[in-house]
Amino acid sequence: MIDLHTHTLFSDGVLLPSELVYRAKFNGYKAIALTDHVDYSTYDYVIPRIIEVSKILQDNYEINVFAGVEITYVPPKLIKDMVGKCKNLGAKIIIVHGETVAETVPPQTNHYAIQAGIDILAHPGHITKEDVLLAKENNVCLEITTRAGHNATNKEVAMCALECGAKLVLNTDSHEPQNLLDKIKIENTLKQSGLNLDYFNIMQQNSYTIVASKK
Numbered sequence: 001m002i003d004l005h006t007h008t009l010f011s012d013g014v015l016l017p018s019e020l021v022y023r024a025k026f027n028g029y030k031a032i033a034l035t036d037h038v039d040y041s042t043y044d045y046v047i048p049r050i051i052e053v054s055k056i057l058q059d060n061y062e063i064n065v066f067a068g069v070e071i072t073y074v075p076p077k078l079i080k081d082m083v084g085k086c087k088n089l090g091a092k093i094i095i096v097h098g099e100t101v102a103e104t105v106p107p108q109t110n111h112y113a114i115q116a117g118i119d120i121l122a123h124p125g126h127i128t129k130e131d132v133l134l135a136k137e138n139n140v141c142l143e144i145t146t147r148a149g150h151n152a153t154n155k156e157v158a159m160c161a162l163e164c165g166a167k168l169v170l171n172t173d174s175h176e177p178q179n180l181l182d183k184i185k186i187e188n189t190l191k192q193s194g195l196n197l198d199y200f201n202i203m204q205q206n207s208y209t210i211v212a213s214k215k
């Protein structure tokens with residue numbers, strides 16, 4: 001299994017990177033990305049530390065670990081600038097905290113994020129068809145999430161992505177160990193998203209394609 005959206009103590013997750021990664025490996029993960037929330041105040045603190053520990057964990061725990069970020073509540077017109085700064089510091093997986101219906105994410109975040117050179121738009125909420133088409137054009141994957149609250153629009157996102165030919169990935173947005181991916185979460189989330197269970201493999205392949213392009 002691969003999961004490209006998780007949080008540690010470096011933002012609002014409850015576990016150290018080492019514990020999160022080891023637990024993920026124990027649960028059968030082959031690859032994980034550590035994607036803590038960052039903005040202009042924290043990106044330069046978080047990224048080098050996540051890169052250092054990711055390398056150590058990958059070398060010692062037989063799991064592929066990718067250092068990433070989830071750019072969060074950055075003013076939409078500045079997302080592209082933030083993406084550049086995160087990439088310059090070595091972040092491999094670039095996610096943006098999309099316009100979930102569970103929060104007050106700044107309007108137009110989806111629209112600007114999709115054009116900012118990111119890998120995944122997380123929990124895009126009521127994303128417009130125009131932006132789904134733009135995501136396809138820019139090779140940005142849209143996220144189907146197992147996370148409560150953010151998952152309210154999974155079906156809407158999935159159906160529009162299928163109609164437009166945009167790529168989907170399945171992530172957990174784990175903040176606690178019990179959020180990590182397992183068979184029941186996979187089945188429930190796919191069902192809730194209106195997707196056939198086989199579609200899990202397609203989404204996993206999309207995630208592997210993202211990480212393969214980073215090596």
Ligand SMILES: [Zn+2]
Pocket residue numbers: 070096097098122123173
């Ligand atoms: Zn988020």
Ligand SMILES: [Zn+2]
Pocket residue numbers: 005006007070122173
């Ligand atoms: Zn998140």
